[in-house]
Amino acid sequence: MEGLEDMKLLKACLCESMRLYPPVVWDSKHAVVDDLLPDNTPVRAGDRVTYFPYGMGRMEGLWGEDWFEFRPERWFVDNEEKSCELKRVCPYKYPIFQAGPRVCLGKEMAFVQMTYVVASILRRFEIRPVSQKRPVYVPLLTAHMAGGLNVVVKRRCQNKTETS
Numbered sequence: 815m816e817g818l819e820d821m822k823l824l825k826a827c828l829c830e831s832m833r834l835y836p837p838v839v840w841d842s843k844h845a846v847v848d849d850l851l852p853d854n855t856p857v858r859a860g861d862r863v864t865y866f867p868y869g870m871g872r873m874e875g876l877w878g879e880d881w882f883e884f885r886p887e888r889w890f891v892d893n894e895e896k897s898c899e900l901k902r903v904c905p906y907k908y909p910i911f912q913a914g915p916r917v918c919l920g921k922e923m924a925f926v927q928m929t930y931v932v933a934s935i936l937r938r939f940e941i942r943p944v945s946q947k948r949p950v951y952v953p954l955l956t957a958h959m960a961g962g963l964n965v966v967v968k969r970r971c972q973n974k975t976e977t978s
């Protein structure tokens with residue numbers, strides 16, 4: 815487990831992947847009482863309000879003109895020294911794990927698990943998709959790829975892993 819915190823580029827790649835392909839694509843809440851959204855939109859008791867992380871991850875107004883590009887660098891603090899400090903991104907801009915009092919309780923554990931699994935596998939194996947076709951993203955409540963993603967797994971040369 816030691817060293818996972820230092821894998822900042824990997825964390826940035828995970829955040830960027832989930833920006834474009836959020837595991838929870840949309841989520842709804844029902845108002846118990848009349849309420850107002852922060853922009854004063856009225857919500858009546860019984861109304862259903864849905865937030866849409868997939869759409870929000872692709873909004874130019876939130877992510878800029880290059881929103882469609884997979885660019886892990888966007889997760890690093892911009893400064894002249896090209897720092898390797900990760901940005902603190904507001905969960906209301908990036909609600910992949912929800913935001914506010916009902917934020918995902920397993921968020922940090924999820925990052926530990928994803929980092930650990932990706933780092934342990936990629937250190938030893940090369941993974942390549944079998945097909946060059948773009949996988950079909952199935953945006954159900956939790957997203958998956960239609961038919962899964964078939965990959966070729968190849969053991970990396972041992973000398974390379976020993977020196978890395």
Ligand code: HEM
Pocket residue numbers: 837838841842909910911912915916917918919920921923924
């Ligand atoms: C990439 C992985 C994960 C994603 C994207 C994710 C996402 C979410 C989202 C969007 C919610 C809010 C659901 C709602 O309000 O309707 C949520 C809630 C929750 N998640 Fe996760 N989650 C992940 C992993 C985990 C893990 C690993 C755990 C436990 C170890 C966990 C435990 C919980 C719990 C207990 C809640 C309910 C919190 C509450 O309602 O107060 N999650 N998660």
